[in-house]
Amino acid sequence: MALDRPVEPAVHARQVMKRGTSNQAGMQAAIEDRIGYRFRDRDLLMQALTHISAVPSDKAQTYQRLEFLGDRVLGLAVSDMLFRAFPDAEEGELSRRLAELVRRESCAEVAAAWGVGDHVRLGDGEIAAGARENAAILADICEAIVGAAFVDGGTAAAQGIVERAFRERLHAPRRPLRDAKTALQEWAQGRGLPTPAYTVAHRSGPDHAPHFRIAVAVRGMTPAEGAGTSKRVAEQAAAREFLVREQIWTADGN
Template sequence: MSKGAAADLAARDLAGKDIEVKDLAVLEARIGHAFADRSHLVRALTHISALSPSPRRADSYQRLEFLGDRVLGLAIAAMLCAHFPEAEEGELSRRLAVLVRKESCADVAREWGAGEFLRLGEGEAQSGGKKKSALLGDICESIIGAVYLDGGFAAAEALIRRAFLERMQNPTRPLRDPKTMLQEWAQARGLTPPLYKLAARSGPDHAPAFVIEVVIPGYAPVEARGGSKRAAEQAAAQAFLAREGVEDPT
């Protein structure tokens, strides 16, 4: 048996009936990397909920996500240093944070159409797991980790460059996230740091909704809603900044 055939067999055994090998070729074409060992890609697409009744975290995407996160950070840092030779460390750090945040990674995973290839347990699938930004952000990183294992850093760096270069050159999000901007705005005026309070929580466990109130003494509080506490806090900070007419100076 050839090495490639053995790799496909390993991928098929790992995927079971959830993913056909021919379907993996579609995703490979989208990301621009043909795997020598497709079992890496299958693992990158496998949520732990799909591994019951005896799940092993090593068979899910989690370790690859951990690896991919570090590879992504290094590759993006190198790209930033090359493309912004005059930028100071603070600006580079802010640009890095925007590019590697989960929302940015989720956007990349959506462009790849990675959600349609995810292996999910029934409960996770029914709760809309294939469209969840948090999960898609993880999968982007796990795919990067899989490419690194399969082809080394050069292959992973090429993948990251294809997916993130345009975002780096033409950012669509502010270089400071709203919470950081509000913190700095308050600090510059000698104000108490913003306090975020949970005002309400509703919805089922698989699709919760949070209402967060941000408070700075001397100013009217602002509330905002989000699908997670973090998202609601960011939305509340953004609403506060918008009300006060504060824009990102960078």
């Protein structure tokens, strides 16, 4: 009996589809290994990895809602960890530790350690702009995965992911727990000086990965400079440099 279409292309298409499905499953399994949790509904994990640029016509399929939920779940989980780990700490110290642990840069580091950057679903424009290394997107993905785990497995699942990812950071903050800009402003005001002034001394790098050098000036004193990937980070670095240089702070920020 004669066939009205060739067999090979159809067979090839099925093979490609099978390989694609296998590759996706392998990617999901690798991420699950790193976060230490197996999803019952892996569609939630895929949604947590989907940026709005990949499906601009359907926001419900992106990580936005999961990121919203995960942000709250992460804050509660880390607060619980801090409450148990530092029984003698006052509210102010706990708040500073919480802010350090859940800030964008910390969440981006966690997402990078999970190796999710290469697997984020992005639109072509975002890919060309280097969005796989964008700290804001990586931070959102971290929170979205926590949110997805909460939906999939409840509080215990999300708490387990957070504890595994943030345990070491809990006792080893990456920067001083006190806010350097606030500390410098309070120091200046306590001496009757104007509020410290911050100016951009230098900016470099592409738009998706800028680098700033900020100078902070206090009246009558030599300015200090700090660098960072955002103005906010660079301003904090400049304030810290000033405080340490003038021996207002020790090197560990106290």
